[in-house]
Amino acid sequence: MVKTGKPKVDSFTLDIVKDSLIAIGEEMFYALARTSMSPIIYEVLDYASGLTDSKGQLLTQGNGVTGFIGMLSFMVRETIEKYNKSGDLKPGDIILINDPYGGGGSHLCDVGLVMPIFYDGELIAFSANKAHWTEVGGKDAGSMSTNSTEIYQEGLQFPCVKIFEEGKLNQAVVEIIRANVRFPDLSLGDLWAQVAALKTGERRVQELCEKYGKETVVNSIHYLLDHGEQLALKSLRELPKGVYTAEDYIDDDGIEKGPFHVKVKVEITDNEFICDFRGSHPQVTGSINSTLTGLVSAVRTIYLAITNPSQDVNDGSFRPLRVISDKGSIFNAVRPAPVSMYWESMLFGADLIWKALAPVIPNRLSAGHFLSVCVAILSGKHQDTNEPFLIVEPSVGGWGGDKEKDGASGQFCILDGETFNIPIEVCETRNGVLVDEYSLNTDGAGAGEFRGGYGVVRSYRSLTDNQYFTGSFGRHKYKPWGANGGKDGSTNYFEFVNSNGEVSAPFGKYNQYPLNKNDVTRLVTGTGGGYGNPLKRPIDKVIWDVKNEYITVEQAQRDYGVTLNPDTLEVVEISAERKELEEK
Numbered sequence: 001m002v003k004t005g006k007p008k009v010d011s012f013t014l015d016i017v018k019d020s021l022i023a024i025g026e027e028m029f030y031a032l033a034r035t036s037m038s039p040i041i042y043e044v045l046d047y048a049s050g051l052t053d054s055k056g057q058l059l060t061q062g063n064g065v066t067g068f069i070g071m072l073s074f075m076v077r078e079t080i081e082k083y084n085k086s087g088d089l090k091p092g093d094i095i096l097i098n099d100p101y102g103g104g105g106s107h108l109c110d111v112g113l114v115m116p117i118f119y120d121g122e123l124i125a126f127s128a129n130k131a132h133w134t135e136v137g138g139k140d141a142g143s144m145s146t147n148s149t150e151i152y153q154e155g156l157q158f159p160c161v162k163i164f165e166e167g168k169l170n171q172a173v174v175e176i177i178r179a180n181v182r183f184p185d186l187s188l189g190d191l192w193a194q195v196a197a198l199k200t201g202e203r204r205v206q207e208l209c210e211k212y213g214k215e216t217v218v219n220s221i222h223y224l225l226d227h228g229e230q231l232a233l234k235s236l237r238e239l240p241k242g243v244y245t246a247e248d249y250i251d252d253d254g255i256e257k258g259p260f261h262v263k264v265k266v267e268i269t270d271n272e273f274i275c276d277f278r279g280s281h282p283q284v285t286g287s288i289n290s291t292l293t294g295l296v297s298a299v300r301t302i303y304l305a306i307t308n309p310s311q312d313v314n315d316g317s318f319r320p321l322r323v324i325s326d327k328g329s330i331f332n333a334v335r336p337a338p339v340s341m342y343w344e345s346m347l348f349g350a351d352l353i354w355k356a357l358a359p360v361i362p363n364r365l366s367a368g369h370f371l372s373v374c375v376a377i378l379s380g381k382h383q384d385t386n387e388p389f390l391i392v393e394p395s396v397g398g399w400g401g402d403k404e405k406d407g408a409s410g411q412f413c414i415l416d417g418e419t420f421n422i423p424i425e426v427c428e429t430r431n432g433v434l435v436d437e438y439s440l441n442t443d444g445a446g447a448g449e450f451r452g453g454y455g456v457v458r459s460y461r462s463l464t465d466n467q468y469f470t471g472s473f474g475r476h477k478y479k480p481w482g483a484n485g486g487k488d489g490s491t492n493y494f495e496f497v498n499s500n501g502e503v504s505a506p507f508g509k510y511n512q513y514p515l516n517k518n519d520v521t522r523l524v525t526g527t528g529g530g531y532g533n534p535l536k537r538p539i540d541k542v543i544w545d546v547k548n549e550y551i552t553v554e555q556a557q558r559d560y561g562v563t564l565n566p567d568t569l570e571v572v573e574i575s576a577e578r579k580e581l582e583e584k
Contacts, residue, residue, distance in 0.1 A: 017212055017220035018227070022060045022312055024204040025050040028127065029062025032197035037189030038134045039426060040392050045419045047131035049197050051205065052076045053221050054123050057315040060224075065132075066417030067346065069304070070297040071105045072128040073315055075112045078103030079126070082160045089116045089123065092167030094198060096158040098136070100151070100339045105293025107340045108136050108155040109143050111191070113163070115198040119209040124218060127201030129194050133187045134392055137180040141379035142392050144340040146254035146472050146509040148287045154340045156180050164195070183390060228316030235307035236273060236320055239361065243267045246356035250330070250345055251477040253286025254509040259477070260284060260330055262345070264352040273307070275299050275353055277325040277332075288344035288472075289333035296323050298349035301414060306357060306364055341509075343373045344474040347415050354414075358483050367400025367448070367483035367529030370455055371413055372474030374492050374525050378460060380467030380515070382432040389431040393422055395473075397455035397525030398446065401486060407453030407528040409440055434461040441490075441524055444551045445479075447559035448486030448530020449537050454550070455492070455525030467515040469496075475526060476508030486530030487559065494523045534559045535578045543569055 028049040036042045045064030048071070052058050056076035063069065075097050083089045095114040098104045104112060112130040116123050136143045138155035148154050156177065163170050177191070178184040209217050244266045252258035260281035267274040283289045290298075303321050304311065311317055325332040330345045351371055358365040374395035382389050394416050399407040412419050424435045436459040446452020473492040480489035493506035499518035506524075515521065542560045545551045546569055557563045561575030 013212065013216060014220050014223045017208060017217055018224045020208055021051060021220065021224060024201055025060030025062045027204065028129065028197045028201045031200045032129060032131065032193050035193035035196050036131070037186045037193065039422045039430070040132050040134060041190055041193070043420060043422045043426065044394065047129065048072060049129035049201070051201055052126045052128060053225070054125060056080055056126065057225060059125070059221060059314050061313050063313070063417060064419050065415065066301045067106070067294070067297055067343065067415035068130055069300045069313055070318070071112070071130055071293055074105050074293045075103035075114050075130065076126045076128055078160055079114045090166050091116070091118045092164060093162055094164035094195060095160055096163040096173065097160045098158045099160065100291045100294075100342070101335050103160065103293070105291055105297065107144065107342050108138070108151070108157060109133055109340070111136065111158065113194045113198055115202060117202045117205050119206055119214050122214070124209070124214065125205050125221070127198045127205070129197050131190055131194055133190050134390055135181040135183045135187050137182070140470060140512060141182055141390055141468070142377040142470065144375065144377060144470065144472075145287060146341060146470060146511040148338040148340055149255070149285055150336040150338055152336060154287070154338060182388065225314055225316035228311070228314040229319045231311050232307055232317040232320050233271065236268070237270050239268050239306070241268050241270070244356040244360065246352045248348060248352060248355065249478050250281070250288065250348060251474060251508055253284040253288045254341070254472070254511065255286040256284055262330065262348050262352060264356060266353055266356050272320050272322060273303060274322045275324065277323075277329070277349065280326065281330045283328055283330050283333040283337045287338035287340040288330070288342065289337045289339050290331055290342045290346035290349065291339060292325060292332045294342050294346040295325055295331045295349045298346045298415065299323050299353065302350040302353045306361060341375070341472045343415050344472060347371050347413060347474070350414055355481060362403045362484070366402035366407060367446075367452065367486050367531045368480035368489065369399040369407070369413065369528045370397030370475060370480055370489065370492055370526040372472070372492055373413055373416060374473045374523070375471065376521070376523055377470040378431070378433065378467060378521065380432050380462065381464050383463040391427065391431050391433070394419065395456070395458065395523055395525050396421065397492065398453040398489060398528040400452050400480060400483065400489070400528035401446065401448050401450030401531035403484070403531060404450070406450050407446065409453035410456050411453070432463045432467065434463060435459065436461050436520060441527065442550050443490050443527055444555040444559070445490035445527040446482065446487060446530040447534040447555070448482060449532030449534065450486070450530065451537070451545070452480070452486070452489045452528030452530050454527050455490070458523045460521045462515045462517055462519050462521070465516040469513045469515055469521050470511050471507065471509065471523070473508050473525070476506070480526060480529045482529035483531045485533040487534065489527040489529045492524065492526045494521065496521055533581070535561050535581050539571060
């Protein structure tokens, strides 16, 4: 029982109300998806929603994108800091925020809304959500550019302003949005969907207060947070104690050639999980910079995977976590650094910790995965209607093998979480493209006792002239790392095949590549790293991989020490190295 100075409530009631708060976050999540206008929200699920307490501590979060873990609470805290006088926040207020350097934490496309929840005149909680708008203006369609050099080129900034005041719409802000985005019906439609989700949260919390009483709800909030901390500390004490380090290189930023050196020192004690990124590269010219909020969210994601993946997310569970970074670094950029492709550095915040701890927590952490969001942005005119279209879509790739199984194929990166592709049928109907190919990228990389999972090949054929493609595919120079003797995976890239058959060089980043009718944009994502010595992979699994065209006969011989008859796939010879290992 939590000692709050309030009358005691039995533990059963506290648990019921606690679980009701969690359910409210989920209901808000579904309400947003069902009323949104953009495929990147209702198909991909690039958004998050939830509740915080009156101080901005996260209580529950319905999540599509794991990279938003924690960003809701930062948004609320910025709101509290700005509207810090009595009476500044009133029932019916809704605050609009996407400032990356404060509460926004990601890029301008991820627009957040915050709503204070009152009961009997007292502020008791906030409902909040954050969703990727297809457009917020800026110099390029989709509001993400690989060659932007300052935030002002990337779209509209909403510096924690009221879009509703005491229930009254600020029409001026709506008109500013309408005049500055290329697809106002989509952006404003998503705004109204977010408002609907916030009001769902407000209504449900007030109903909870009506049913159980305000004091019981407040006590349950304390109980929820303290329970989260207790679970986190219990998991933390089961981890190996010590100091662990890792370093890596971010390829480039689309302008500077790079590479950019990044590193982490992780210290685990009985009561703290400390991640120190000091000494990593300073913020860069291009748009791959992450702000501190983004870094913290990335760290929270991998921290949950390491401690207790099944735990409900709330700020209590993050009380043992500390994140340290140099201000003005690639992980902690300051205004006016561009951030529209922020995930290219943010992801390394999670991956460095992953890499540092994988050798000592093999039951929780696999070898490295393809890492990047691998975003594809394609704009132009539809062949039938001549109306403008815009594809904004993440790509799936290969995850690393682990101590028990092969890596997963065709999955989103750790930042994207449980999101989805836009179905090909929807893509072709709404946009001026045909999807020529969507297949596994069976390049045979990531060999191991448990091999890496495979990325994909996805090809868009333009059906009209004057289309433009922007892509940011990280890890296009430095491969996903293998673990425990497994081999590295393969890199991500995209290329263009002109209508005359001419193939471009492979790219990791390109801004606004011009395309005409029957030109093809070919996206290729990498294979994850392998786990364990490839010579330990059972022969029947090697044969099965060859039969299913995951690897070739040549790769079976080279990487796994198994020579097969190419016609019958019978074993012809076992290498001396493999025999020696088997004898041991």
